[in-house]
Amino acid sequence: MRVLMVFSVGLLVMTLMMSVCKGLSTSRIFERMQSTSSSSSNYLTKDEHWFNQTLDHFSPYDHRKFGQRYYEYLDQFRLPDGPIFLKICGESACGGISNDYLSVLAKKFGAAIVTLEHRYYGKSSPFKSLTTKNLQFLSSKQALYDLAAFRQYYQESLNLKLNRTNVENPWFVFGVSYAGALSAWFRLKFPHLTCGSLASSGVVLAVYNFTEFDQQVGESAGPECKAVLQEVTQLVEQKLASNGRALKSIFGATELKIDGDFLYFLADAGAIAFQYGNPDKLCTPMIEAKKAGADLVNAYANYIKEYYVGSFGAEVQTYNQEILKQTTLSDSSGDRLWWFQVCTEVAYFQVAPANDSIRSSKVNTRYHLDLCKNVFGEGVYPLVDATNLYYGGTDIAGSKIVFTNGSQDPWRHASKQVSSANMPSYLITCNNCGHGTDMRGCPQSPLVPEGSSKNCSSPDAVNKVRQQMIEQIDLWLSQCIAVSTYSG
Ligand SMILES: *[C@@H]1O[C@H](CO)[C@@H](O)[C@H](O)[C@H]1NC(C)=O
Ligand SMILES: *[C@@H]1O[C@H](CO)[C@@H](O)[C@H](O)[C@H]1NC(C)=O
Ligand SMILES: *[C@@H]1O[C@H](CO)[C@@H](O)[C@H](O)[C@H]1NC(C)=O
Numbered sequence: 001m002r003v004l005m006v007f008s009v010g011l012l013v014m015t016l017m018m019s020v021c022k023g024l025s026t027s028r029i030f031e032r033m034q035s036t037s038s039s040s041s042n043y044l045t046k047d048e049h050w051f052n053q054t055l056d057h058f059s060p061y062d063h064r065k066f067g068q069r070y071y072e073y074l075d076q077f078r079l080p081d082g083p084i085f086l087k088i089c090g091e092s093a094c095g096g097i098s099n100d101y102l103s104v105l106a107k108k109f110g111a112a113i114v115t116l117e118h119r120y121y122g123k124s125s126p127f128k129s130l131t132t133k134n135l136q137f138l139s140s141k142q143a144l145y146d147l148a149a150f151r152q153y154y155q156e157s158l159n160l161k162l163n164r165t166n167v168e169n170p171w172f173v174f175g176v177s178y179a180g181a182l183s184a185w186f187r188l189k190f191p192h193l194t195c196g197s198l199a200s201s202g203v204v205l206a207v208y209n210f211t212e213f214d215q216q217v218g219e220s221a222g223p224e225c226k227a228v229l230q231e232v233t234q235l236v237e238q239k240l241a242s243n244g245r246a247l248k249s250i251f252g253a254t255e256l257k258i259d260g261d262f263l264y265f266l267a268d269a270g271a272i273a274f275q276y277g278n279p280d281k282l283c284t285p286m287i288e289a290k291k292a293g294a295d296l297v298n299a300y301a302n303y304i305k306e307y308y309v310g311s312f313g314a315e316v317q318t319y320n321q322e323i324l325k326q327t328t329l330s331d332s333s334g335d336r337l338w339w340f341q342v343c344t345e346v347a348y349f350q351v352a353p354a355n356d357s358i359r360s361s362k363v364n365t366r367y368h369l370d371l372c373k374n375v376f377g378e379g380v381y382p383l384v385d386a387t388n389l390y391y392g393g394t395d396i397a398g399s400k401i402v403f404t405n406g407s408q409d410p411w412r413h414a415s416k417q418v419s420s421a422n423m424p425s426y427l428i429t430c431n432n433c434g435h436g437t438d439m440r441g442c443p444q445s446p447l448v449p450e451g452s453s454k455n456c457s458s459p460d461a462v463n464k465v466r467q468q469m470i471e472q473i474d475l476w477l478s479q480c481i482a483v484s485t486y487s488g
């Protein structure tokens, strides 16, 4: 899949209506929730505020600023000293503060929630034209610095409102997926600015050839469903060779002229079912079609049209390199932006494993490198080793970070593997426990209000991990308050 996709609805300028991000498709990994169902119960607030952010945090000579969008939710805030929860928005437009499990935590802790849109995405783009040159300030490192500068600004404005100086509320940072990685990295790089972090399905390990992704899809599918999906891939490869255009039209994807884009679209569509906790939407009809001797390619096309495009809200153009090349800022720019991050920093190339793969073997390293070159130009290449050197990958030497993984989530192999006292890591195990289950609930797309876990196949598994999260947050907030009281 492509990890993240942003699905948005209108032109950026009209973003009033759009709001929710869907988490990643694979390209964008992560954070989209459903933009199609933007009922108001899905948001705590959609009132925008603006902050003047520094464009380049690493140059003493460049003093340019850009407007960065943020939101605040204060209904549960215990004035004046309650905690402040910084919810990081990831690789898509950030239309508001979504009503997920964090709202339950805010109630429990008397916390304010603030959230900052990621630079370049949504309405927080420094440039109207997204040429490769203009994208030079798009990186996780700049984004972390944005969060740090915003955190200081917000604390100071709060102090100003409350007629006080030099007071620090206890902060805690949250994020899912790529934003989960940012959450862990924020605590790593700015430990004095937060009492702790939650990294939900936080993909802290940059991976060049991410073969584990497809392997996990197979494991989550189980042998029977996996075998049917592999058969679909074989049939598709044969038909692609004989009459590609007719085949693509069955999937409503004739716009995908590059076969690799088409094969990637098909692979991503399957993976999403497991990533977002809806395995039955895919496996049930496919296994039935197989048993009935029906046309498997048609059955897969129906799944894609009804579920992936119809209800999840994916768009074929997300996979179209001709569209990814477009530099004009638009509601579909998020795809280009995430690919830029993929092609420069983190890769997560979801290539077919040599053995037993579900996706076509043509979705390989070459495909991804060609895409990077075609879309961004010669020389754009992911510095995976440098990224892992900078943050530590799964050896991240942080503290007070909670890691959570969903057992069925193909992304979990880029998250932290080993638990330790200072960085506990929990696996939420159930048949539909996917990406960010702890914050969103099952199934995760569309968003379940307050992250209700009642539709999980084993809600106890989710609630048990949530209970552990609460205990960690409570402990670390209390330690933080104890220290500031002592020193202050
Ligand atoms: C941001 O900068 C603009 C232009 O300099 C200024 O008019 C505006 O008041 C600033 N906004 C904030 C929130 O500081
Ligand atoms: C802060 O001070 C101003 C001016 O002295 C006063 O009007 C306002 O009520 C004060 N606000 C709070 C929250 O105490
Ligand atoms: C990734 O896979 C390609 C193709 O199999 C191989 O040539 C390359 O060495 C691999 N790179 C890394 C860093 O594993």
Ligand SMILES: *[C@@H]1O[C@H](CO)[C@@H](O)[C@H](O)[C@H]1NC(C)=O
Pocket: 354, 355, 356
């Ligand atoms: C491929 O899978 C088979 C069966 O699972 C295994 O025995 C073999 O070692 C695998 N080959 C490679 C190259 O991983």
Ligand SMILES: *[C@@H]1O[C@H](CO)[C@@H](O)[C@H](O)[C@H]1NC(C)=O
Pocket: 405, 412, 413, 414, 415, 416, 417, 418, 419, 425, 426, 427
């Ligand atoms: C998170 O996922 C990785 C990869 O599957 C796994 O090894 C690790 O055990 C998981 N974390 C926890 C706490 O289970």
Ligand SMILES: *[C@@H]1O[C@H](CO)[C@@H](O)[C@H](O)[C@H]1NC(C)=O
Pocket: 443, 448, 455
């Ligand atoms: C949860 O399950 C109930 C009962 O099966 C169903 O009516 C409802 O639509 C489900 N909710 C979601 C978000 O899937």
